[in-house]
Amino acid sequence: MTARARKALEEAEVIVGYHTYLDLIRDLTGGREVVATGMTGEIERCCRAVQLALAGRKVAIVSSGDPGVYGMAGLVLEILHQAAPGSRLPVAIIPGVTAATAAAAALGAPLMHDFAVISLSDRLTPWELIARRLELAAQGDFVTVLYNPRSHGRQRHLHLAQEIFLRYRSPETPVGVVRNAGREGEEVWVSDLLKFADLPVDMLATVIIGNSQTRVLDGRLVTPRGYRL
Amino acid sequence: MTARARKALEEAEVIVGYHTYLDLIRDLTGGREVVATGMTGEIERCCRAVQLALAGRKVAIVSSGDPGVYGMAGLVLEILHQAAPGSRLPVAIIPGVTAATAAAAALGAPLMHDFAVISLSDRLTPWELIARRLELAAQGDFVTVLYNPRSHGRQRHLHLAQEIFLRYRSPETPVGVVRNAGREGEEVWVSDLLKFADLPVDMLATVIIGNSQTRVLDGRLVTPRGYRL
Numbered sequence: 511m512t513a514r515a516r517k518a519l520e521e522a523e524v525i526v527g528y529h530t531y532l533d534l535i536r537d538l539t540g541g542r543e544v545v546a547t548g549m550t551g552e553i554e555r556c557c558r559a560v561q562l563a564l565a566g567r568k569v570a571i572v573s574s575g576d577p578g579v580y581g582m583a584g585l586v587l588e589i590l591h592q593a594a595p596g597s598r599l600p601v602a603i604i605p606g607v608t609a610a611t612a613a614a615a616a617l618g619a620p621l622m623h624d625f626a627v628i629s630l631s632d633r634l635t636p637w638e639l640i641a642r643r644l645e646l647a648a649q650g651d652f653v654t655v656l657y658n659p660r661s662h663g664r665q666r667h668l669h670l671a672q673e674i675f676l677r678y679r680s681p682e683t684p685v686g687v688v689r690n691a692g693r694e695g696e697e698v699w700v701s702d703l704l705k706f707a708d709l710p711v712d713m714l715a716t717v718i719i720g721n722s723q724t725r726v727l728d729g730r731l732v733t734p735r736g737y738r739l
Numbered sequence: 740m741t742a743r744a745r746k747a748l749e750e751a752e753v754i755v756g757y758h759t760y761l762d763l764i765r766d767l768t769g770g771r772e773v774v775a776t777g778m779t780g781e782i783e784r785c786c787r788a789v790q791l792a793l794a795g796r797k798v799a800i801v802s803s804g805d806p807g808v809y810g811m812a813g814l815v816l817e818i819l820h821q822a823a824p825g826s827r828l829p830v831a832i833i834p835g836v837t838a839a840t841a842a843a844a845a846l847g848a849p850l851m852h853d854f855a856v857i858s859l860s861d862r863l864t865p866w867e868l869i870a871r872r873l874e875l876a877a878q879g880d881f882v883t884v885l886y887n888p889r890s891h892g893r894q895r896h897l898h899l900a901q902e903i904f905l906r907y908r909s910p911e912t913p914v915g916v917v918r919n920a921g922r923e924g925e926e927v928w929v930s931d932l933l934k935f936a937d938l939p940v941d942m943l944a945t946v947i948i949g950n951s952q953t954r955v956l957d958g959r960l961v962t963p964r965g966y967r968l
Binding site: 516578579587589592596601603608611616623640643692728732736 | 820957
């Protein structure tokens with residue numbers, strides 16, 4: 511957590527968030543009003559936060575990772591715009607460490623070169639668009655970070671992603687998987703494009719597929735930037 | 740800066756870095772040995788840090804943003820591998836807030852959907868590969884973050900990138916530019932694909948090109964995730 515995020519939490523009168531994330535910061539929320547909601551309650555959560563803020567309260571809404579990457583930041587701004595278009599309510603989006611860079615750090619240095627970030631969740635995005643982006647990222651030799659790689663109800667997407675990448679990259683391409691990146695209980699696996707889908711990849715995992723230059727050096731993923739050593 | 744980064748600086752015996760970045764954290768380096776190098780001294784800097792660490796010193800090497808995104812992390816691991824292959828020297832890569840998410844937060848919430856990160860610097864990468872990745876990112880309707888968008892010696896690349904995107908996206912596509920993202924003196928502009936290249940974009944700037952869904956709401960860039968409100 512950054513110093514700026516901690517300060518915002520300390521200054522807030524009300525703290526709103528998904529209960530699992532609020533549990534992670536329980537030592538910082540003491541004495542304040544806390545509004546906890548379930549995982550799929552994103553809209554409800556943001557509406558509550560916006561209503562409280564429009565009523566004059568100082569509200570912090572908590573995301574894990576970075577609120578600006580598949581997080582709550584966009585929904586807060588959309589809901590505020592609907593509720594009070596043109597409002598001058600001050601909103602600070604406080605950036606954090608997103609799963610892509612937390613997972614990269616745990617694996618070594620795979621994001622030293624151009625990369626793409628793609629969510630495999632088709633809850634809000636048609637699979638055809640996701641598949642097309644995977645194809646283009648694979649074609650462009652982008653290092654590729656997969657968010658929401660697999661859930662109980664969605665087992666096949668990771669294999670489809672793997673098939674797409676195998677059309678453009680060698681089966682030996684290094685792939686890293688990190689569960690709970692940057693959190694307690696972090697787990698790290700270095701694998702390859704042929705075998706990574708057999709790892710325990712779930713919604714807590716982030717997958718990083720190397721590009722054609724990515725190597726495993728002493729157990730760590732490294733994508734060279736191109737310096738001549 | 741995260742709590743973990745601050746702790747690592749406090750625990751280091753020697754702090755190595757580019758002098759401009761060391762100036763930003765002068766209040767944290769007091770009393771310790773400091774090794775400062777110039778901007779293009781990346782290899783020298785990492786070699787010094789690795790040598791000192793192999794000699795038994797506790798060394799911190801400082802990057803701005805996230806060391807794992809076009810930063811020093813990869814070079815440190817490559818140089819360590821060359822100097823002492825198979826070494827068990829503990830190396831911790833400590834993730835931070837990279838310019839992509841710091842700039843996104845300053846602009847609103849443009850990274851709510853899949854995105855690509857591309858550096859326009861051809862110092863270490865052939866321009867043909869950069870141009871191809873720009874083309875594929877544009878085709879895939881990725882929100883696209885440009886690092887190192889323009890330098891004194893490299894004025895044309897930003898216009899070439901603009902031309903590529905104009906082939907696939909409307910001239911009204913929202914584009915944000917942030918100078919000194921997340922630092923003192925931060926400057927923020929909300930523009931569009933037709934006009935953004937006329938802004939004072941330089942090596943301190945990060946450019947975020949919206950996708951087909953990105954909107955400007957009350958002066959802020961927002962890419963909807965797809966929730967029905």
